[in-house]
Amino acid sequence: MELVTQEQNQTLRPRKMQQDARTIRTIFFITISVLLVIPILLYLAILNFIESYNWVNHTWEVEYKVQRYFSGVKFSESAARAYLLTGDSTYLADKKKFEAALPQYTYNLKYLISDNPEQVVNMHRLDSMVHLRLARLDSTLEMYRKGVPMAVLEHRMAGGRRMMMMTEQLANEMFRVESELLTKREQDRDRYIRFLPIYLVALTIVLLMVVVFIFLSLQRQLKERERMQQQLEEQNRDLLEQKLALENTNEELESFNYIASHDLKEPLRKILTFSSMLQKQEQQQLSERGNFNLHKLISAAQRMQLLLEDLLAYTRLGSDTNPSVPVDLNEVARQVQENLAEQITQSHAQVTVHPLPVVTGIAFQLNQLFENLLSNALKYRRSDIAPQIEISCSTVAAANLPAPAHPNHTQYFHIAVADNGMGFPQEFAHKLFQLFSRLHNNKEISGTGIGLTICKKVVENHQGFITAESKSDCGATFHIFLPQ
Structure with missing residues (x-):
């Protein structure tokens, strides 16, 4: 109460x-x-x-x-x-x-x-x-x-x-x-x-x-102000107590992160290692039903490992103490393409990167942003056409930002990541960036529903905004607005 x-x-x-x-x-x-x-x-x-x-x-x-x-x-x-x-x-x-x-x-x-x-x-x-x-x-x-x-x-x-x-x-x-x-x-x-x-x-x-x-x-106003001042002092004391409680909670979360990154990942790696060894060495001795169950076990463990890594990446965004420095987004895009070179080659994707600006930010987080968006475009590609991904940039005034943005700067870089993939219904665009939210139920496409949430968190950490627009089977475009 x-x-x-x-x-x-x-x-x-x-x-x-x-x-x-x-x-x-x-x-x-x-x-x-x-x-x-x-x-x-x-x-x-x-x-x-x-x-x-x-x-x-x-x-x-x-x-x-x-x-x-x-x-x-x-x-x-x-x-x-x-x-x-x-x-x-x-x-x-x-x-x-x-x-x-x-x-x-x-x-x-x-x-x-x-x-x-x-x-x-x-x-x-x-x-x-x-x-x-x-x-x-x-x-x-x-x-x-x-x-x-x-x-x-x-x-x-x-x-x-x-x-x-x-x-x-x-x-x-x-x-x-x-x-x-x-x-x-x-x-x-x-x-x-x-x-x-x-x-x-x-x-x-x-x-x-x-x-x-x-x-x-x-x-009367002065008396009301005095009363409110007393209330503010009392609330400040309450906030100080809440701050101390939050600090304790943060310490517990850091302890949880340590446990998740070490104590949970280690047994998970062993499950994957021994399951893979069992699949290679005993595949002939196992029945068809046993092989099916073992395959499901390995898939679930891989999915849990991916989910754990994404959760750790998301929690690290809020506690990242790296200083903001000038970051060349052209170099970020080049590194991301190198990291995803195998997926790009396998899918015969064509990635076109127009000149991008230098922004002030955290290089690691911006790398996560572009890698998640590019990986997302490759993942949700159409089966009947090779992926076409285009990254472009322009400038936009704060007054022309999409609603309901509340800008703190006068000018923004507008970075657009467009693809010709599966797309999604526009009325569900607001759900894309929610934690664990996935619009596609295709079980053949792996994912945890955290990637775009990480993108939104990275953009907000850089005092920017991100939106998405699409139509089913007509591709999707993600709009990123970062302050100049």
């Missing part, structure tokens, strides 16, 4: 750490978001206040411009009356000055009210009436200079007063519209003035709440 609890803890710990990491990230993003949103909201509030203040000033300016515009018209009429009564032309100087500035007054006022369609219409009427009134004044003055009687001029001036009253009505209408706008805009400004402090206080409270939330969350 204790081992199960430790395994559960080891499974739950990464999940807990991931949850803590997500919580910290969430708190961080909330903090950043609040710190960004609060200044933006504050900026928008101040911006609205400034805008409302500017609109109030804008309305005041429109009222001032309308007043000045209308005052200029009244002043021009008064100057014209004074001239008609006194005949002093100096009164007309200020009138001419106003009329010269009138286009600029009109342009400025039209620009200020361009956002208000109602005022634009009113201004158009006012401007038309003012120009009409000034034109009538000019014609009256011209008649005065020509000696027209004063009674006629007084009549024209009386009609001008009516036009002036209409002009004043238009100006008052513009004042009324601006007055209503001013009232509304002052209300908006006062509302922003009232609510801006409240808004600032609310934002400050929200910010304080976020800070408190962050503080409490971080404090």
Whole structure:
């Protein structure tokens, strides 16, 4: 039960750490978001206040411009009356000055009210009436200079007063519209003035709440980390005890390896030796059934010897302390072909080796890798065709490795060992590298089911990956990926 609890803890710990990491990230993003949103909201509030203040000033300016515009018209009429009564032309100087500035007054006022369609219409009427009134004044003055009687001029001036009253009505209408706008805009400004402090206080409270939330969350996280640290210390002590137990187990395994390599192999050799002698010397005296049983005995002993040697080779892979050195795979392939020369000749096999790279590794293990793959291709050949074996190499990026590889390097050598042998169904490819696994049940083909397991172990020892692809009776290709 204790081992199960430790395994559960080891499974739950990464999940807990991931949850803590997500919580910290969430708190961080909330903090950043609040710190960004609060200044933006504050900026928008101040911006609205400034805008409302500017609109109030804008309305005041429109009222001032309308007043000045209308005052200029009244002043021009008064100057014209004074001239008609006194005949002093100096009164007309200020009138001419106003009329010269009138286009600029009109342009400025039209620009200020361009956002208000109602005022634009009113201004158009006012401007038309003012120009009409000034034109009538000019014609009256011209008649005065020509000696027209004063009674006629007084009549024209009386009609001008009516036009002036209409002009004043238009100006008052513009004042009324601006007055209503001013009232509304002052209300908006006062509302922003009232609510801006409240808004600032609310934002400050929200910010304080976020800070408190962050503080409490971080404090909780720290306590959780302390608790996990204590658990890790306890688990480290457990792991140390397990390590000592594993070391004892390894010592026992080494003792077993010694027994297997010496005490078991020696009696097995004697069984094979005496069985072979018995088969040669007493074959004639034994019955057919006896010869059959003796042949089975020798075959079983040979198979056991092969199995024992393969098991020893597999166990040595995990405890091989030879250092990694540059290994020329071309030389490895050449040595393997020499070792398997007899099998290659007997099967009339053709082995083609393309240029191979130099890799960093353990020469003995890489020799085992190539020898097992080449021996496997010769062993599972088709009976109707001579074996064709091709060894080639290319480079591949880590991103293009077959799934589910988890590469630790950026570039890999891709070594392919292809044959035209018996092949196997692709759906059973994952079973090839399992210990004691054999896809072919042909009893005439000897094997222990460890050779490809050794290949997989060698490749993993070199931080690489191995896969296989095939179709029945269409050959097989083993793909080896070793880091550059």
